[in-house]
Amino acid sequence: MSDAAAPGQPVLADLTTIGVGGPAVRLVEPTTGDELLAAARDAFTSDEPWFVLGGGSNLVVADDGFDGTVIRVATRGIEVLSETDDGVRIRVAAGHPWDDLVAETVARGWSGIEALSGIPGSVGASPVQNIGAYGQEVSATVVSADFLDADTLEFVRVPRANMGLAYRTSVFKAGQSHPARPGVITAVEFELHNGGGVSEPVAYAQLASALGVALGDRVPVADVRDRVLALRASKGMVLDPADADTRSCGSFFTNPIVSPEALEGVPADAPRWESSPEAQDVAVPLGELPAPPPPPAPAAVKLSAAWLIEHSGIPRGFSLPGSRAAISSKHTLAITNRGGATAAEVTELARFVQSRVASEFGVLLHPEPILLGAFL
Known part of the structure; x- marks a missing residue:
């Protein structure tokens, strides 16, 4: 494929945070769960290559582009499954922006992902990469992922124990030493703590220093989010079109x-x-x-x-x-x-x-x- 896009052909550089990459043959952007399943089944049963794109934040696309279909997941929504005085379970659409989810949980006083503030990308990508920062990893809170298997076309719920979550990897991530499990995540379920706005124990020395507390202390979740965003911004890790x-x-x-x-x-x-x-x-x-x-x-x-x-x-x-x-x-x-x-x-x-x-x-x-x- 040439790196020059034909008229109407999507340029993947425009859909990634690093801003490089050539065209794709086609781009589909499902906004509902049913649309996502239909688009994925069409792609999985075709003879062309396919790729699932979330927020485009952890991706480098070749200058020649991608000779197939890109499914850009654009679903949104947070569903509260259960809530008690101790904890809350939520199911979140795969296309929901990750930091929007963190902001919502902090606003509600839930803890468990507050130190993952400012990470770009989508919720569906969070277990794929087992995202982590400042002493927290998504593996500590993820419960399961709703998943359409590309090989069997079976729609299943994959529990955390079967995700192969390790440092920045999982069974869903291509190119690892273990076989990737091809398919598309449509939603992710999380279990968070309902601590009245108090964070998990601070587990990262730089964050503890920025907060002026000792490792293991608990502080308001909003304070953790504010400090993490400031730390990430100081390292150029918060998206800013002007920077x-x-x-x-x-x-x-x-x-x-x-x-x-x-x-x-x-x-x-x-x-x-x-x-x-x-x-x-x-x-x-x-x-x-x-x-x-x-x-x-x-x-x-x-x-x-x-x-x-x-x-x-x-x-x-x-x-x-x-x-x-x-x-x-x-x-x-x-x-x-x-x-x-x-x-x-x-x-x-x-x-x-x-x-x-x-x-x-x-x-x-x-x-x-x-x-x-x-x-x-």
């Missing part, structure tokens, strides 16, 4: 989880945290499919990707000569479109970052966004 630093996918790399043996080339003063044994000693360069991982190590360590990038000699604001893609001037984890960048420029910079960190520390970084199109 090129926010024209990104958010964090482009996940924090690497490695075995202790892989720390040989990492300085002792590098930030690190104990982690579950999901060691990823050998990461995958962009454009290659991952090989099956080695057996989990008995222990694992999570490193700071931002620290590794900065200490490999790549400063904030860095760009390759002549490129319109650059490291954010506020945060080294984000690759930004400074205006008119191509997907090729974005991935070229990402590969450069991978090579620098690998050369300096012997650790290869994994890209966090989904890479869609010709460079896969």
Whole structure:
């Protein structure tokens, strides 16, 4: 496919937060659950490739575009299933904007996702990526997902135990070491606490410092939301059309989880945290499919990707000569479109970052966004 769109053909750069990507053959935008199921069944039974698009915040589309159907989920709605003095269960349409959901739960005094404020994208994408920030992950509150299976065309409710939720991944996410479960999420059910406006225990040191409290303290959920939004904005992680630093996918790399043996080339003063044994000693360069991982190590360590990038000699604001893609001037984890960048420029910079960190520390970084199109 050419990267020049034919008249009336949707350009995917316009539908992503990083603003790169060529045209799609067709775009459908269902706004109701029934429309979403019908559109998905049509796509799943056709001979053409298909892709489900939410908010476009964790996606890099190739300059050649996508030679198939893009289903842009535009459903909305929050349904309260049950509410007691202790907790509340809600079912949320997959296309509902994630931060709109967080704002609504904070307004109602519910806790559980307040530290996930400001994350762009849709509710349906939240378990796909197992989104997390500032000491919270969606895996702690998600109960189930309503799901149309692309292989069987069966409409099922997938419980949390069957989602394979791990650090920034799930069975729904393509390109992982385990088989992805193809299909479309139509709604997600969550269980939150009904604590009268009091947050979950603050579990992230930077957030605790910003709030002026100790780790483990509880504060008003509105205060957590306000502080998280301010912290994210300071890193260019809250969308602002006037700020090129926010024209990104958010964090482009996940924090690497490695075995202790892989720390040989990492300085002792590098930030690190104990982690579950999901060691990823050998990461995958962009454009290659991952090989099956080695057996989990008995222990694992999570490193700071931002620290590794900065200490490999790549400063904030860095760009390759002549490129319109650059490291954010506020945060080294984000690759930004400074205006008119191509997907090729974005991935070229990402590969450069991978090579620098690998050369300096012997650790290869994994890209966090989904890479869609010709460079896969």
